[in-house]
Amino acid sequence: MTQKTAIVTGAARGIGLATTRLFLAEGRCVAMIDRDAEELIRVAAGLDSVLPVICDVSDPAQVDEMVAEVTDRFGRIDALVNNAGVADFGPIEQTDFQRWRAVMETNLDGVFLCSQAVTQALKETAGAIVNIASISGLRASTLRVAYGTSKAGVIQLTQQLAIELGEYGVRANCVAPGPVDTKLALAVHTPEIRAAYHDAIPLNRYGSEEEIAQMIVFLCSDKASYVTGQTIAVDGGFQATGVGLPALRT
Numbered sequence: 508m509t510q511k512t513a514i515v516t517g518a519a520r521g522i523g524l525a526t527t528r529l530f531l532a533e534g535r536c537v538a539m540i541d542r543d544a545e546e547l548i549r550v551a552a553g554l555d556s557v558l559p560v561i562c563d564v565s566d567p568a569q570v571d572e573m574v575a576e577v578t579d580r581f582g583r584i585d586a587l588v589n590n591a592g593v594a595d596f597g598p599i600e601q602t603d604f605q606r607w608r609a610v611m612e613t614n615l616d617g618v619f620l621c622s623q624a625v626t627q628a629l630k631e632t633a634g635a636i637v638n639i640a641s642i643s644g645l646r647a648s649t650l651r652v653a654y655g656t657s658k659a660g661v662i663q664l665t666q667q668l669a670i671e672l673g674e675y676g677v678r679a680n681c682v683a684p685g686p687v688d689t690k691l692a693l694a695v696h697t698p699e700i701r702a703a704y705h706d707a708i709p710l711n712r713y714g715s716e717e718e719i720a721q722m723i724v725f726l727c728s729d730k731a732s733y734v735t736g737q738t739i740a741v742d743g744g745f746q747a748t749g750v751g752l753p754a755l756r757t
């Protein structure tokens with residue numbers, strides 16, 4: 508098969524689905540990975556050139572089976588987008604070990620397991636990995652003891668991958684989205700939080716799924732052939748605001 512391929516985890520909705528659509532528009536075949544079987548099958552039924560694979564990225568055996576199935580069908584893997592993620596916000600005293608582990612299992616273990624499982628295939632194509640972190644991995648905040656820590660881990664893991672795999676021509680980069688209107692954000696952002704974000708973000712709005720997908724697809728493409736080990740915030744300027752006190756505004 509000469510057509511380029513990509514694996515996108517968490518592809519049944521949100522940023523993962525938007526990324527899948529953009530890859531397809533650029534002529535790639537896409538393996539859509541999700542643990543939400545019903546939604547994945549429903550969404551994939553309306554798309555050409557996709558291979559839906561039901562898989563929990565936090566389970567090593569399921570990840571190995573998923574990569575075997577994708578390799579069998581596509582014959583090559585050119586990109587891996589580690590996008591599957593969960594958000595569970597709460598103060599440290601209410602974040603019991605089970606909640607902590609549930610966040611780490613998907614957000615950090617899943618990125619490690621999928622990256623490790625495709626390393627050999629990516630070496631063969633000099634392919635690319637793009638991991639999805641968050642501004643919560645760059646800037647600490649209340650209620651994000653688990654989520655923010657998992658995403659900071661993803662940023663460091665991206666650098667580890669870039670350094671170790673660079674000599675094989677494999678690139679690894681990270682996208683750190685600001686708030687995006689998806690089911691994940693709707694579940695943890697109250698109307699008050701939404702208003703406060705609008706106020707704090709220089710572009711005064713949430714991002715769209717497509718705006719995040721554009722950066723992911725760019726980083727996977729040959730246009731980014733000399734970019735590796737980087738974290739790009741796609742956040743309307745939020746990361747750049749520094750002190751950012753409302754009282755300092757003119």
Ligand SMILES: NC(=O)c1ccc[n+]([C@@H]2O[C@H](COP(=O)([O-])OP(=O)(O)OC[C@H]3O[C@@H](n4cnc5c(N)ncnc54)[C@H](O)[C@@H]3O)[C@@H](O)[C@H]2O)c1
Binds near residue numbers: 562593617
């Ligand atoms: N939406 C935001 O505001 C925002 C901001 C910063 C970062 N992010 C990150 O972007 C990524 C995508 O978020 P989204 O907003 O599109 O979320 P979403 O909840 O809309 O979609 C996430 C998808 O991942 C799947 N998933 C979750 N855990 C999984 C697992 N263990 N195995 C397989 N599939 C799994 C879900 O079933 C779902 O289809 C996440 O990593 C998230 O942390 C989102």
